[in-house]
Amino acid sequence: MSKPVAYSVKAYSAASATSPLAPASIQRREPTDRDVQIEILYCGVCHSDIHFARNEWHFTQYPAVPGHEIVGRVKRVGPKVTKFKPGDIAGVGCMVDADLSCPFCRAGEEQFSPTHVQTYGSTERHIGGPTFGGYSENIVVNEHFALRIPANLNLPAVAPLLCAGITTYSPLRHWQVGPGKKVGIVGLGGLGHMGVKFARAFGAHVVVFTTSPAKKPDALRLGAHDVIVSRQPEEMKAQAGTFDFILDCVSAEHDLNAYLAMLKVDGNLTIVGAPEKPLPVAVFSLIMGRRSFSGSMIGGIRETQEMLDFCGQHGITSDIEMIRMDQINEAYARMLKSDVKYRFVIDMASLKS
Known part of the structure; x- marks a missing residue:
């Protein structure tokens, strides 16, 4: 299989453990056969994002693009994708890829698979380099790791459900x-x-x-x-x-x-x-x-979809405060003071402007 073509997208990234997040350009890959390309509409801000950006868990590669609570619109799909079509709304959590053949993947517990690729902080399997998270214009993931969002839920408030x-x-x-x-x-x-x-x-x-x-x-x-x-x-x-x-x-x-x-x-x-x-x-x-x-960590994809469906049935979403992308450093400072009820969500349209 030939190496997918890479292209540049806008993002916000940290250049070091002590630098603020700032505008940047990162590389994404074109979708392969089983991939979906998702235009990111909303991205939640998790405390793990701060740990990652500041290398508090001691595995961060820089530049670092956090964000693993993603809701967006499918823009393109690979030729063998059956789960989504362009225009569908999809969610992405903490995982974007795996070989799907190990016992954990077959059991629906991909979070324990030694081959699972994290949304950020892992190695990109197709074009190399670190994986980049949702503080960006779009993301490309294996269709298995994209989730269906119940139509009755408020999309910005759905984003934190993914983590x-x-x-x-x-x-x-x-x-x-x-x-x-x-x-x-x-x-x-x-x-x-x-x-x-x-x-x-x-x-x-x-x-x-x-x-x-x-x-x-x-x-x-x-x-x-x-x-x-x-x-x-x-x-x-x-x-x-x-x-x-x-x-x-x-x-x-x-x-x-x-x-x-x-x-x-x-x-x-x-x-x-x-x-x-x-x-x-x-x-x-x-x-x-x-x-x-x-x-406990996150759940597998099957359980995450079960959770989203449960939320749709019971009208459950996160309590959120919407921010612009350029407010992310202020949001981090406020999170460290517990000054948010209860989750920041970035309106990613603000990244384009």
Whole structure:
């Protein structure tokens, strides 16, 4: 197979770990047989984008183009594509390619495949160099990794579902959250507010843990039944040992053992936030109640489509604030201060202007 032709598109990229994001030109490939080319309409801003741009996970290649919460319009398709046609609306999350032949891919868990190609931070399989994310005019992905968007949902507010949505949906489904279960959501940010919406839609009793008493009204508005201020020892003590499942959505340093103490016997705490530094876990926090501590990332493509369809059925989207592309550095600064309710989404038409 001949190497696909590369072409230039506009983007915003970081030139180094300390430089602000700025206008740039990057290379995309022409679609191969199974590819779709998508004009990006909206791109969510994830905390992982900041980690990546600033090389806080120590694998970033520069120039770095973040963005893996993508909603757009299909412009071109390869000759063997059957899933989409030009004009269709499609979503792209954290993966854009894989060989699709390994056991994980065949099981619908492409996120665990050793061959999966991340939307940014991987190596482009066809033209070489790093993969570039959604802070750009368009993107080319294998059709398998493009997702159908329910027609009744607000497109800008769908974008964060492609990461924040599936990141919270997947562990809630895996641990069988539903009626009769008491579920805690730690942190009411971009991930946490989606966890609240999903846990409530699944029929669980939902409790938000937050360090800020001011977030209580919003937590209740989003669907929580109760709110615990984690800095108040008496509130924590009153509900110790009563939770079936806790989803930890915090990306900053915090005390995991305080939340493990909230679990019942055989309860589970799953972390989806990604703190920069390791967090200590005391062995007795686990063994005294046969509790378990686990992690989760995104879901596979099949589960992500299931999540989008569920959102269509229940009218679930992210709470967002729209920004222009040239406001991205300000948005990063505000995210680090938790000054957003609850997810920034870039109107990518602003990149063209």
